[in-house]
Amino acid sequence: HKFHPCDEAVIATNDDASDCKRGAVRLGYWKDDYIGFFVRNQERKAPEINRGYFARVKGVEMCVEKFLKKTSGNCQIINLGCGFDTLYFRLRDTAHKVKNFIELDFPTVTARKCYTIKRNKALLGKINDEDGEVRLSPTDLHGPNYHLMGVDLRNLDEVDNKLQQAEVDFTLPTIFLAECVLVYIEAQNCRNLLKWIAQKFQAAVFVNYEQVNMNDRFGDVMLNNLRSRGCSLAGVESCLSLETQTNRFKDSGWSGARAWDMVQVYDSISSSERQRIERLEMLDEGELLLQLFQHYCLVVAWLGVAFQDLDITVE
Numbered sequence: 001h002k003f004h005p006c007d008e009a010v011i012a013t014n015d016d017a018s019d020c021k022r023g024a025v026r027l028g029y030w031k032d033d034y035i036g037f038f039v040r041n042q043e044r045k046a047p048e049i050n051r052g053y054f055a056r057v058k059g060v061e062m063c064v065e066k067f068l069k070k071t072s073g074n075c076q077i078i079n080l081g082c083g084f085d086t087l088y089f090r091l092r093d094t095a096h097k098v099k100n101f102i103e104l105d106f107p108t109v110t111a112r113k114c115y116t117i118k119r120n121k122a123l124l125g126k127i128n129d130e131d132g133e134v135r136l137s138p139t140d141l142h143g144p145n146y147h148l149m150g151v152d153l154r155n156l157d158e159v160d161n162k163l164q165q166a167e168v169d170f171t172l173p174t175i176f177l178a179e180c181v182l183v184y185i186e187a188q189n190c191r192n193l194l195k196w197i198a199q200k201f202q203a204a205v206f207v208n209y210e211q212v213n214m215n216d217r218f219g220d221v222m223l224n225n226l227r228s229r230g231c232s233l234a235g236v237e238s239c240l241s242l243e244t245q246t247n248r249f250k251d252s253g254w255s256g257a258r259a260w261d262m263v264q265v266y267d268s269i270s271s272s273e274r275q276r277i278e279r280l281e282m283l284d285e286g287e288l289l290l291q292l293f294q295h296y297c298l299v300v301a302w303l304g305v306a307f308q309d310l311d312i313t314v315e
């Protein structure tokens, strides 16, 4: 596979996200018995970063949980730009069941994920524990209800082809996850992807976590930081406001969308859980964390009426 230099930089953002998740897990922010297989780095991050990742992981998890409850597990999860995310393995340790779990990322990333899964029984065993057969290629892995595949999300023919290989069911309620992924995809490609999903699937929810309110000073600093690492932020025009975030879905054939900044998402986490993690590390002052929370958001879009009240805020 040939990659554009920007793609290399985008691929590297996964190492960063995985390092940060690993670090926060190690400090006790949340439980993840699997991320350690994918990451070796032990560098300690700032408390603000750890709390930011906590809110991110919790926010996405809250949406997934609501969806699984609503569908009683009669559903699919499709993780776009999955990186080394461990949700599949973590869910296997809960009572939640899903019909199919599909993960997509660039082949460079999925090859590393496949390799790590193949080498570790604790991971592979979660995929084939019901005597199911696991088929492996260097970049793709197929289990009875888990599929990890290398694909460029901008190439819809290839995405279609891969989803068929994963035995996707277009009629089954499906939750799409994209954690810090769409910002790297050219606006037009992203709209095409969202439109394509809206046309193909009958009932779906899309959970998107990424940057928002990028048109102020703090946003400039965040974007320059990413650009200095060589990432083209081709999708950044949708990260200007909560409105641009939701409009992108509404303009692409989705029935509706809601967005919350991470201040709101953090506030919707139970107070006992917030108190627990706030005791893990002291913050010098709350200003930086507040700025970070104001510049990330969670967007929930839905197709069809069944999932329009998948509301993460407690009121």
Ligand code: SAM
Pocket (backbone or CB within 6 Å): 010, 011, 013, 014, 017, 018, 080, 081, 082, 083, 084, 085, 104, 105, 106, 109, 151, 152, 153, 154, 178, 179, 180, 181, 184, 185
């Ligand atoms: N979602 C994971 C998480 O939160 O831990 C990884 C996040 S990482 C910041 C962004 C991921 O999106 C990378 O793994 C990158 O390879 C993937 N990605 C970005 N653009 C992509 C594209 N066009 N096709 C496939 N994957 C892409």
